[in-house]
Amino acid sequence: MAQVTLRKVVKAYEGDVQAVKGIDLDIADHEFVVLVGPSGCGKSTTLRMIAGLEEITSGEIAIGGEVVNDVPPRDRDIAMVFQNYALYPHMSVFDNMAFGLKLRHFDKAEIKRRVDEAARILDIVPLLARKPKALSGGQRQRVAMGRAIVRNPKVFLFDEPLSNLDAKLRVQMRTEIKKVHQTVRTTTIYVTHDQVEAMTLADRVVVMNHGVIEQVGPPQELYHCPATRFVAGFIGSPGMNFIPARLENGAGALRLHLPGDIVLPVPADRTGRYGAHAGRPVLLGLRPEHLTESRNTDRPNVAPFPATPEVVEPMGMETLVHFRIDGAEICGRIDPAVPAEPGRPLPMAADLNHMHLIETESGRVL
Amino acid sequence: MSERDAAIAARPLPVGPSGLPAAPAAQPTARRASRLQRIARRNSTIAFLMTLPLILLIGGLVVYPFCYAVYLAMLNKRMTRFVGLDNFTFLLGRETFQNVIWQSVVFAVSAVLLKALIGFILAHVLHALPSRGQRAWRGMLLVPWVIPPAISTLAWWWLFDPSYSAVNWLLAGFGAGPIPWLGEAGWARFAVILVNVWYGAPFFMIMYLAALKSVPDQLYEAAAIDGASFWQKLRYVTLPMMRNIISITVLFSLIVTFANFDIVRILTNGGPQDTTHVFATYAFQVGIQSGDIPLGASVSLFMFPLLAVFAVFVLRGINRRSKEIGA
Amino acid sequence: MSATTAGAAPAPRRSGSLARERRWALIGAYVALAVFVVFFMLPPFHMLITSLKGSAEIADQTGNPWMVRSPTLENYRDLLTAGNYLTFFWNSVMVTACVVVISMVVSTLAAFALARMRFWGSQTLATGVFLTYLVPETLLFIPLFQIVGSLGLINNVWAMVLIYPTLTVPFCTWIMIGYFASIPKELDEAALIDGASHLQMLWKIFIPVALPGILAAMIFAFTVSWAAFIYPMAYLVSTDQMVLTVGIVSDLIRADTFQWGKIMAGALMAALPPLLVYAFLMDYYIAGLTAGATKG
Numbered sequence: 001m002a003q004v005t006l007r008k009v010v011k012a013y014e015g016d017v018q019a020v021k022g023i024d025l026d027i028a029d030h031e032f033v034v035l036v037g038p039s040g041c042g043k044s045t046t047l048r049m050i051a052g053l054e055e056i057t058s059g060e061i062a063i064g065g066e067v068v069n070d071v072p073p074r075d076r077d078i079a080m081v082f083q084n085y086a087l088y089p090h091m092s093v094f095d096n097m098a099f100g101l102k103l104r105h106f107d108k109a110e111i112k113r114r115v116d117e118a119a120r121i122l123d124i125v126p127l128l129a130r131k132p133k134a135l136s137g138g139q140r141q142r143v144a145m146g147r148a149i150v151r152n153p154k155v156f157l158f159d160e161p162l163s164n165l166d167a168k169l170r171v172q173m174r175t176e177i178k179k180v181h182q183t184v185r186t187t188t189i190y191v192t193h194d195q196v197e198a199m200t201l202a203d204r205v206v207v208m209n210h211g212v213i214e215q216v217g218p219p220q221e222l223y224h225c226p227a228t229r230f231v232a233g234f235i236g237s238p239g240m241n242f243i244p245a246r247l248e249n250g251a252g253a254l255r256l257h258l259p260g261d262i263v264l265p266v267p268a269d270r271t272g273r274y275g276a277h278a279g280r281p282v283l284l285g286l287r288p289e290h291l292t293e294s295r296n297t298d299r300p301n302v303a304p305f306p307a308t309p310e311v312v313e314p315m316g317m318e319t320l321v322h323f324r325i326d327g328a329e330i331c332g333r334i335d336p337a338v339p340a341e342p343g344r345p346l347p348m349a350a351d352l353n354h355m356h357l358i359e360t361e362s363g364r365v366l
Numbered sequence: 367m368s369e370r371d372a373a374i375a376a377r378p379l380p381v382g383p384s385g386l387p388a389a390p391a392a393q394p395t396a397r398r399a400s401r402l403q404r405i406a407r408r409n410s411t412i413a414f415l416m417t418l419p420l421i422l423l424i425g426g427l428v429v430y431p432f433c434y435a436v437y438l439a440m441l442n443k444r445m446t447r448f449v450g451l452d453n454f455t456f457l458l459g460r461e462t463f464q465n466v467i468w469q470s471v472v473f474a475v476s477a478v479l480l481k482a483l484i485g486f487i488l489a490h491v492l493h494a495l496p497s498r499g500q501r502a503w504r505g506m507l508l509v510p511w512v513i514p515p516a517i518s519t520l521a522w523w524w525l526f527d528p529s530y531s532a533v534n535w536l537l538a539g540f541g542a543g544p545i546p547w548l549g550e551a552g553w554a555r556f557a558v559i560l561v562n563v564w565y566g567a568p569f570f571m572i573m574y575l576a577a578l579k580s581v582p583d584q585l586y587e588a589a590a591i592d593g594a595s596f597w598q599k600l601r602y603v604t605l606p607m608m609r610n611i612i613s614i615t616v617l618f619s620l621i622v623t624f625a626n627f628d629i630v631r632i633l634t635n636g637g638p639q640d641t642t643h644v645f646a647t648y649a650f651q652v653g654i655q656s657g658d659i660p661l662g663a664s665v666s667l668f669m670f671p672l673l674a675v676f677a678v679f680v681l682r683g684i685n686r687r688s689k690e691i692g693a
Numbered sequence: 694m695s696a697t698t699a700g701a702a703p704a705p706r707r708s709g710s711l712a713r714e715r716r717w718a719l720i721g722a723y724v725a726l727a728v729f730v731v732f733f734m735l736p737p738f739h740m741l742i743t744s745l746k747g748s749a750e751i752a753d754q755t756g757n758p759w760m761v762r763s764p765t766l767e768n769y770r771d772l773l774t775a776g777n778y779l780t781f782f783w784n785s786v787m788v789t790a791c792v793v794v795i796s797m798v799v800s801t802l803a804a805f806a807l808a809r810m811r812f813w814g815s816q817t818l819a820t821g822v823f824l825t826y827l828v829p830e831t832l833l834f835i836p837l838f839q840i841v842g843s844l845g846l847i848n849n850v851w852a853m854v855l856i857y858p859t860l861t862v863p864f865c866t867w868i869m870i871g872y873f874a875s876i877p878k879e880l881d882e883a884a885l886i887d888g889a890s891h892l893q894m895l896w897k898i899f900i901p902v903a904l905p906g907i908l909a910a911m912i913f914a915f916t917v918s919w920a921a922f923i924y925p926m927a928y929l930v931s932t933d934q935m936v937l938t939v940g941i942v943s944d945l946i947r948a949d950t951f952q953w954g955k956i957m958a959g960a961l962m963a964a965l966p967p968l969l970v971y972a973f974l975m976d977y978y979i980a981g982l983t984a985g986a987t988k989g
Contacts, residue, residue, distance in 0.1 A: 053882050074888035086879035090901040099897075100887035147883075410812035412891055417818060420803035420866060424825050427859045431836040432828075438836055488729060491722045503726055505975060510733050512971045512978075513964040514920030516938040520960045521736035524743065524953055530751070532739055532758040564733065569982065576983040618827075625829030628922045632942070646831035646923070653835045654927050663835045670832065677827040681820065 002064045002154035002187045003029050004050065009059035011045050011211075019045045021211040022059065032181050032188045036198035037208035037234070044159060046208070047191045051157050052076050064154050074103075079148035080157040084164060085140045087132040087147075093119075094128040097146045111150075118149040121183055122176075138169045145177070149184060156181075158190040162197060174200055195235050199223070207231045224354075229363035232285050232356060238320065240356070241291065241330045242283045247357070249278035256284055259326030267301040267352055274357055274366060285356035285365070288320065291332035293340075294347035301352040307332070312340045321346065439664040453664040462640050463648070467668070469555065470644040474624040477562040482616055484563065485570020492571070493578045504575070511568040519632040522561045523548075526633070551641035554634050558642055561629050566622075570615055577611040578604070614683040617676045624676075625669060645669045737964070744768050744958035751953050768958035777932045778959055781940030784850050785919060785963075788936060791854045792918040793911055796861040800910060803862075804869030805895045809881065819870060826863035833859075834927050841928055848930040856924050861914040868913070868984040872906025873899055909981030912974060916967050937963040 004027040011020040020042040027033045035043040048054040050061055052073035061068055068076050079100075087096050094115055101111045119125045122142040132140055141161060148156050161177070162170045178201055181188055192198055198205045199219040207214045207222065207230070215227040226232035232240045246257040247266070254266035254274055264284075266274060297304050307330075309321040319336045322329060323346075332348055340346050357366045442449050457463045488507060492500055510518065525533050526547035534544045547557045581604065589599050605612075627646035630636065636643035636651060643651070645665055653662015738759075743751065745764040756762060772778040806812070807819050837856060838847075846852035876899060884894045900907060925939045932944060941959040945952045971978050 051882075051886060053885065073882075073886045078886065080883065080886050082879040082883060084877060084879055086877065086883040088880065088883075088898060088902070090904070099884075103888040103893065147887075151887075409810055409891070413806040413810035413812045413815070416802040416806035416810075417815075419799040420822070420862060421818070423799060423858055423862055424821065427837070427840075427856060428825050428828060428833065431833045431840060434839065435833065435836040438839065484729070487725070491725050494718065494722050495726075501975075503730070505972075506730050507726075507733055508971070508979075509737065509968070512916070512967050513737065514916075514922070514938060514967065516920060516922040517941075517960045517964045518736055520941065520956060521740040524957065525736060525739055527951075527953075530754065530758065530953075535758050564736070568733070572979055572982055576979075621827055621829060625831040627831050631922075631926070646829075649831065649835060650923070650927065654838065659835060659839065666832050666835055669829075673827070673829065673832070677824055680827060681823060684823070 003027055003031075004155060004187060004189065005060075005062040006046070006050075007060040007062075009046070009049060009061060010057045011042070011049060011054060012057040019211055020049070023208075023211075023213050025206060025213065025216070027187060027189065029187055030185045032178075032190065032201060032203045033206060034190045034192060034198040034202035034204075035206045035208055036192055036195055037214075039193055041208040042211040043191045043193075043206075043208045047157055047159055047189060050155070050189060051078055051080050077151075077154045078157055079151045079153040079155075080159065081141075081144045081148055081161045083160040085132075085144040085161075087140055087143055089132055092129055092131055093124065093135070093143050093146075096132065096143055097150050100147065100151050114150040114152070115146070118146040121149065121180060122146050137165050138173060141165065141173055142176070145180060149180070152186075154187065156186050156188040156190075158188065158192075160192055161190075162192070162194075170197075177201060196237065199235070205235075207234060209234075226356065226365055228365060229283065229285070229358045232358070232365060236287055238288050238331045240285045240287050241328075242285055242358070243325055243328050243330065244360075245282055245284045247274060247278050247280060247282050249275070254278060256282075258284070259328075262305050262325065264303045264305070264350060264352060265301070266355075270355075277357070277359070277366060281360050282366070283358040283360055285358055286350060286352075287354065288331045288333045290351040290354045291330065292349055292351070293334040293338045294349045295335075296351075297349050302349050303352060304347060304349050306345060307348045308345045309340055309342055312342055323348075435663045435667060438660050439667050441660040443658050443660060445660060449660075453661050454668075457661070457664060457668070462643075463665070465640065466643045466645060466648045466665075469642060470624060470669075472555070473559060473562070473626070473630075473642075473644055474620055477559045477566065477623050478616060478619045480559070480563045481566045481570050481619060482612070484567040485572075485574050485615075486612075488567070488571040489574035489578055492575055504572075507571060508568045510565050511572075515565050515628045516632060518565065519561060519629050522557075522564075523633055526557055548634055549638060551638055554638060554642050558630050558633055561633060562623060562626065565629070566619060570619070573611060573615045574608065577608045581607045610683050610687045614680055614687065617680045617683065621673050621676050621680070624672065737961075740957045740961050740964075743953055744955075744961050746954050748952070748954055768954040769962070772955055772959055772962070777935075777940060777944050778962075780933055781935050781937045781944070782962070784934065784940075785936040785938075788850060788853045788857065789915055789918045792857040792861060793914045795854070795858050796865050796914040797907065797911060799858065800862050800865035800869050801895070801900065801907070804866050804873050805899055807866070808870045808873035810891070819867075822863045822866050822870075825859075826867060830860060830921075830923055834923050837924070838927055847928055848934055850929065850934045850936065852928050853918075853921070853925060853936065856928075857918045857921055860921060861917050865910040865914055868910055868981060869903070869906055871984055872903040876902055905977060905980060906984075908974065908977040909984060912970055912978050913981045915970060919967055 004025075006023055006025040008022045008024060009020060010018060010022050012018045023042075023046065025033075035046060037043050045054060049056050050063070052068065052071060056069055063076060063078070088099065091099065097115045097118060098111045101114065106114075115128070116125070119128055122145060124139065124142050124146060127135060127139060127143070132143065135143065144161070158177070162173055165173060174197060177190075190197075190201060199222075202219055204216060205219055205222050206216045209230050215222060215231045217225075222231060222235050226235060226240075229242070233242070243258055245259075248255050248257055253268070254271055256264045256266060258264065294304050296302050307321075307323040307325075309323045311322040313320040313322070314336060317336065318333050319338070319340060321332045321334055321340055323332070324330060334340060334346075334348075338346075358364065359366060438445070439453055440448055440450055442452075492504055492507070495503065525531060528546065528549060531544070531547065533547070537543075537545065546553055548554050585603050585607070586599060589603050594602065624644075625646055626644060627650065630642055630644050630647045631650065634642045636647050640648075645668060649662045649665035652665055653659050742759060742761050745761045745766070745768075747763065747765050747767060750756070750762060803822075807815050807822075841847055841852045841856070844852075844855075846855065880898060880902070881894055884898050889897065920938065921936075922938045925936050929935050929939060932940065935943065937959075941956060941963065945956045945959065
């Protein structure tokens with residue numbers, strides 16, 4: 001039993017600077033939760049408060065039903081993997097993994113059994129006698145995870161564990177972490193600034209910004225139904241395009257007036273949702289994959305519009321085109337077979353079935 | 367130590383997304399003044415206990431003796447009567463002591479300048495060598511610094527012996543006459559400086575070499591591409607990068623050289639006719655050998671104002687250097 | 694970058710001239726080095742030569758003093774079999790060993806607390822430690838003479854064990870603070886989560902990880918207490934209490950008879966321990982020397 005509960009947790013530093021401003025979060029047993037957000041959003045502080053490395057200013061943190069506010073880290077039954085691995089440089093891989101068990105006076109045979117098992121899961125059996133210095137980045141990462149696994153704790157805490165790896169290894173270790181979690185099923189809280197990691201690893205993603213939680217949900221939900229402008233922009237790469245627009249009610253149908261005299265029809269099934277906002281300035285949010293070369297314009301709610309790419313980036317399976325609509329930088333994704341050149345007009349189409357409208361002042365997605 | 371403050375300061379200020387000032391949600395309730403705070407308090411007690419031996423040592427054997435020295439310096443010779451600043455004014459009025467002041471300053475300044483110069487040249491020469499040979503040369507050049515000066519000065523003393531001087535034998539080979547190294551005031555002053563330079567130059571060399579190695583090669587490459595000559599590289603790249611370490615080393619060495627005892631004591635014992643005495647040897651002669659403790663203490667204390675000024679500058683240099691390296 | 698291209702006129706850049714310039718620079722560097730190595734090595738070399746001479750050969754003024762004609766080990770034999778030299782040596786070893794142990798215990802504990810456990814006044818204390826290092830012993834030897842006297846320790850070699858730590862501990866603490874501060878914070882946090890107490894953290898993590906720093910500090914403490922001169926000079930009177938730095942002179946110079954052969958042999962043997970430490974641990978020795986210039 002190791003659910004983790006945060007109730008109105010606040011972290012304030014001297015001078016009333018609040019890094020975390022009262023967050024509530026329930027994490028179920030066996031769940032893999034990722035805290036994601038830009039640097040300084042309070043995600044690491046939150047993790048460190050759960051670990052007991054930072055004191056909680058107010059609020060309550062419970063692990064496995066027991067309030068741990070005043071419990072020192074070693075008695076919280078948690079294990080943590082750090083960004084720079086924090087392997088003890090003078091100890092062999094075996095000793096690194098065994099250290100926590102030795103301090104807890106496990107008997108030798110049990111320590112050996114646990115370390116061997118963790119080493120087998122992580123595929124580092126041949127490395128057990130080596131010192132961290134003699135390991136590659138990926139191997140160190142495994143050892144750091146091994147150190148967490150042998151303890152068989154209630155909760156795993158990961159603090160940006162992949163940031164120090166190169167891009168290729170990062171993808172590989174990502175899969176590895178997911179596999180390990182599927183094997184040991186320990187409740188995991190994982191902090192990253194990389195939304196791709198968050199999307200690929202998490203059962204649920206917690207998006208944080210400025211010390212508050214913007215949205216909590218499964219990855220697909222965050223992608224398709226972001227609750228705020230921040231989440232909409234943060235999740236997905238390249239990010240969602242935001243175009244200032246005006247919602248107008250004309251002849252029973254809603255229309256979006258974009259700068260540059262572009263007028264897009266709002267799908268009929270959204271009329272109820274948006275009707276109350278007619279006549280107000282809004283932000284139109286559209287992901288790049290819904291701004292394509294002119295195609296399927298016969299389908300409902302796909303509207304053509306003219307554009308002139310300024311930069312064309314072939315990615316192989318797709319081509320990104322960057323253009324402007326009245327100063328706003330817009331990115332679209334087109335079929336690589338379509339000839340596109342900077343400066344040459346290219347007819348585009350917007351798939352408004354996937355549009356989002358955002359209230360300009362509050363940043364709320366309507 | 368200060369890393370932690372920096373880390374905290376580096377955290378971006380969380381301004382509420384709504385622009386509202388952060389609500390006073392942080393109200394430490396009485397209940398929370400409990401275990402973690404007790405632990406924190408216990409931690410600082412542990413920390414205090416760990417530093418206690420250090421505090422006792424510094425307090426008992428440095429700070430207290432210093433204050434005691436000030437008190438001693440204001441007593442009469444038999445330590446029965448408080449005489450205020452009489453010892454100091456008495457010393458300042460004596461010609462011997464005026465010579466001691468003058469000699470200490472000349473000794474320290476000229477020795478430090480020579481050490482710095484030789485150290486600077488040697489560091490550059492070593493730095494220019496291929497790294498394979500550097501170690502062996504560096505190893506040999508540091509030997510004078512490794513031998514305790516009280517021991518190596520004995521060798522110099524023997525080299526300067528009036529009748530058997532091996533140095534004079536060498537000079538005779540060049541046709542130069544025998545030099546009364548320790549017998550004449552001028553030569554004796556030169557001899558103590560020479561030995562001090564011999565002993566201390568390797569320290570400068572090693573400090574400057576470390577500083578040179580910390581200058582990134584790209585700077586020299588960039589300067590070379592910009593068309594800088596050797597002297598221009600020295601002037602615009604090397605010196606600015608080394609400025610801090612040069613001043614730290616010079617100031618530090620000024621303190622040590624100014625307060626030197628071993629070399630003068632063994633080589634000349636202040637002679638001939640007290641012409642080579644520095645503060646420390648004179649204080650020893652007056653305070654320990656002649657038994658006038660208060661006067662000896664006042665002689666030592668004369669060093670203090672100058673040393674204090676140097677020390678403050680060393681500390682400033684080190685703080686700056688740490689910041690440079692940290693940045 | 695070569696030092697000795699100094700002043701070389703910017704020659705027309707032909708291929709090959711650069712290589713030649715560099716070669717001349719290197720030759721110049723070696724000449725400069727050789728001159729200084731000779732200057733630096735003359736006294737120890739002469740020490741060695743003299744120590745191998747009998748007293749008759751030393752007194753003989755006709756020969757080359759830089760050569761030894763009939764080498765003998767009698768000076769060494771005499772020192773090691775008769776007289777007080779072995780007493781001095783033993784006293785030096787004992788004092789130095791005690792001082793090194795005391796310095797390391799005091800400075801490691803203090804440095805750990807100052808580097809990692811911030812408490813009231815810790816910043817001031819760290820600065821104070823460094824300022825203490827800058828206080829020369831010649832400023833304090835007279836009041837300490839009175840203090841040592843009031844403790845009844847004048848002419849007692851144990852007084853050195855009490856006083857030498859004032860020379861070693863401040864700098865050792867200072868460089869240990871630097872080494873400890875360079876250990877990543879995450880390492881303590883990992884240890885904290887692994888369940889280590891403060892003392893376990895110090896003993897099992899910090900000391901092993903900062904071992905190079907500990908070694909550098911130990912070497913420093915060793916060289917300083919081996920070389921200390923003014924305190925034994927001022928406080929030790931009888932030969933059974935003396936250490937090497939003062940013993941050699943006092944024992945071998947009686948009135949006006951200088952036994953130079955023995956003095957040099959004794960000096961050489963006294964210089965040997967630091968030289969050996971230096972030869973085998975040069976990197977740590979130098980690390981300790983240069984560490985003082987930064988906070989780590």
